[in-house]
Amino acid sequence: MKAKHQRLVLALVALASIIGAGLLAASALKDEAAYFYAPADVKAKGVEPGRAIRLGGMVVKGSLKRAADGVTIRFNVTDGKARVPATFSGIAPDLFKEGSGVVAEGAFDDKGTFVATNLLAKHDERYMPRELEGMQYNETTHEMKVTP
Amino acid sequence: MSPPCHKKAGSAAPTQRFPTCAIGKKPYWRSPPGAATHAALMHRFANPARFLKIARPLTQWLFWPGLALILIGAGCGLLVTPADYLQGQTVRILYIHVPAAWLGMGGWTGIALAALVQLVWRHPLAAIAGRAIAAPGALFTAICLATGSIWGRPTWGTWWEWDGRMTSMLVLLFLYLGYIALAQASARDGQGGVSHVTAIFGLVGAVNIPIINRSVVWWNSLHQGPSITMRGSTIETTLLWPLGLTLLGFSLWFGAIVLMRMRAILAQNKVEARMQRLARG
Numbered sequence: 001m002k003a004k005h006q007r008l009v010l011a012l013v014a015l016a017s018i019i020g021a022g023l024l025a026a027s028a029l030k031d032e033a034a035y036f037y038a039p040a041d042v043k044a045k046g047v048e049p050g051r052a053i054r055l056g057g058m059v060v061k062g063s064l065k066r067a068a069d070g071v072t073i074r075f076n077v078t079d080g081k082a083r084v085p086a087t088f089s090g091i092a093p094d095l096f097k098e099g100s101g102v103v104a105e106g107a108f109d110d111k112g113t114f115v116a117t118n119l120l121a122k123h124d125e126r127y128m129p130r131e132l133e134g135m136q137y138n139e140t141t142h143e144m145k146v147t148p
Numbered sequence: 149m150s151p152p153c154h155k156k157a158g159s160a161a162p163t164q165r166f167p168t169c170a171i172g173k174k175p176y177w178r179s180p181p182g183a184a185t186h187a188a189l190m191h192r193f194a195n196p197a198r199f200l201k202i203a204r205p206l207t208q209w210l211f212w213p214g215l216a217l218i219l220i221g222a223g224c225g226l227l228v229t230p231a232d233y234l235q236g237q238t239v240r241i242l243y244i245h246v247p248a249a250w251l252g253m254g255g256w257t258g259i260a261l262a263a264l265v266q267l268v269w270r271h272p273l274a275a276i277a278g279r280a281i282a283a284p285g286a287l288f289t290a291i292c293l294a295t296g297s298i299w300g301r302p303t304w305g306t307w308w309e310w311d312g313r314m315t316s317m318l319v320l321l322f323l324y325l326g327y328i329a330l331a332q333a334s335a336r337d338g339q340g341g342v343s344h345v346t347a348i349f350g351l352v353g354a355v356n357i358p359i360i361n362r363s364v365v366w367w368n369s370l371h372q373g374p375s376i377t378m379r380g381s382t383i384e385t386t387l388l389w390p391l392g393l394t395l396l397g398f399s400l401w402f403g404a405i406v407l408m409r410m411r412a413i414l415a416q417n418k419v420e421a422r423m424q425r426l427a428r429g
Contacts, residue, residue, distance in 0.1 A: 008268040015264075015351060022355035026366060034368040035311035056368055093305030095234060103304075103370055120304045125375040127239060128384035129230035 036103050040081035049108045055084065056103040056122060064098050077102065077114070086114040095121035196414050199273060203407045210404035217397025225390035232387065241299045242383075243390050247398035248292035252320060253357055255285025255402070259327065260354035263347035273410070275341020278350055279331050280409035284402055286324035293317060304370060312363035313371035316356060323353040340413040 026033075036056030037047065047053055055077055063076035072089045075098075086104055096102055101122030106115050225243035232239035258281045265274035296314070297307050308314065327350055334343030342350075364373045375382045383391070 004268060004270075011264055011267050011351070015354070018352055018355055019358070022359060026359055026362075030366060033312055033366075035309070035370055036368050038368060056370075093303075095303055096305075100234070120306055120309070120370060122370060123235065123303050123372050125372045126382045127232055127235075127242070127375065127387050129233060129386055 038079040038081075039077055039084040040079050042084060042108075043082045047108060049110050049112075052105070052107050054103055054105050055086065055114050055116075056101070057084075059096070059098050059100060059102050061098045077104070084114055085112070086116055088116040088119050090119070092119050093121040095123065100124070196273075196417075200411065200414065203411055207404050207407045207411070210400045210407065214397045214400030214404055217393050218401060219397075221390045221393030221395075221397055225394065229387050229390055235303055238299055238302050239387065241295050242387075243394045245292060245295040245299065246391055247395045248288045248295060249317070250395060251398055251402050252285060252289030252292050252317070253360060254399070255281050255288060256320060256323065256350075256353060256357055258406075259285065259350040260357075263350035266341070266347045267344065267351070272339060272341055275339065275347065276410050276413050277406065278342045278347060279340070280406045280413060282324060282328045282331060283409070284405045286321060286328065288398075288402070289317065289321045289324060293321060306370075309370050311370040312367040313360065313369050316360040316363050320356055320360060323356060327353065340417045 034041075036054035037045075039055070039057050042055065057077040057079040060076040060078050060083060063074075065074045066072070067074065069089075071091075072087060073092065074085065074087045076083045077086050078084075086106075088104065088106075096119055101124055103120040103122050104114060104116035105118040105120075109115050222243055225240050229240070231237050259278050262274040262278040262281065265271045266278065293314075296317075300309075301307050327346060330346040330349055331342045334346055363369060364371050381388055
């Protein structure tokens with residue numbers, strides 16, 4: 001085996017083992033590196049009241065209610081598997097609305113309601129012009145259909 | 149660890165145009181007899197004169213079409229395409245942000261490939277390519293982070309969050325800065341390339357590239373998932389086409405910048421070799 005080939009094998013083995021180590025570390029971080037808890041994670045793991053976390057999911061359509069004081073909003077967050085009630089007092093970002101993604105920072109109270117201290121709107125991977133709003137988007141075929 | 153090749157001090161013939169760097173007794177760009185064809189092809193371009201003959205016109209061919217594509221793409225992205233249904237006008241930052249992210253990551257992939265060629269085949273141009281890629285790669289990574297931050301404020305309601313995608317991209321910027329620092333520290337060997345340690349660092353840092361790419365898939369993140377995948381694009385065609393122009397344009401431009409920097413490093417080598425010859429009398 002020539003020195004050149006030895007170096008090639010050594011470099012490739014080193015690269016493969018480093019990438020393997022990186023992937024192992026990344027998969028071990030899976031839960032720790034998550035930016036937020038989804039409602040199903042909360043239900044499965046049981047986050048204790050008062051612990052500061054981030055809760056992320058979709059705002060359930062028709063669940064957004066404004067309280068009488070004008071600044072407090074109540075809404076439900078879902079990930080399709082579970083749903084969690086949440087409240088927030090303050091100015092929500094422009095993109096915060098029903099049916100779109102949200103990441104809320106805060107903690108659960110004793111009754112299991114998530115009291116958010118900060119709201120972030122989560123944007124999804126869809127980009128389209130205004131004229132196409134209201135069209136049906138099929139996630140598996142990536143096709144747009146006009147809904148009557 | 150020994151340097152890739154040793155300069156033959158004092159023995160350079162007066163007609164020699166480039167610093168001599170020999171493997172055994174032969175100039176380094178001569179492939180050994182009986183070498184495989186791919187190696188022969190690769191070592192053809194180890195001769196700086198042969199490389200420059202191609203690099204000079206290629207720089208022009210990458211620079212001007214690249215600039216034209218960037219201007220057309222960015223202009224159409226600003227003026228022609230419609231606003232997004234949700235984000236409104238801020239969607240237009242996409243036409244800069246995505247090419248910047250692509251080149252930040254592509255730049256490090258280039259550094260890793262150059263490092264592999266340098267470490268395995270001891271190719272002197274690969275060491276120079278690594279140094280040439282580092283600064284534009286770092287610049288595009290910084291542009292990606294800055295435009296993302298500007299977009300995040302109106303869209304998410306925050307300038308910065310420590311989510312997987314943003315953190316791993318920031319790590320990439322720090323990797324670039326570390327690489328540049330190491331390359332600067334090893335600049336005194338006179339060959340214009342980066343040292344072995346720098347090349348190894350470039351190779352190891354490549355671990356971060358798949359992590360950046362997969363960060364939005366593996367972990368819950370604030371950053372949205374990939375829009376353009378093997379299955380198609382979730383960016384509507386009327387918004388997508390200028391992105392193709394700016395992606396190609398910035399990529400060509402990146403190539404032109406790297407070639408220019410490689411030529412500058414080779415020219416610097418030539419100057420230093422001449423100064424040394426003069427100093428020796």
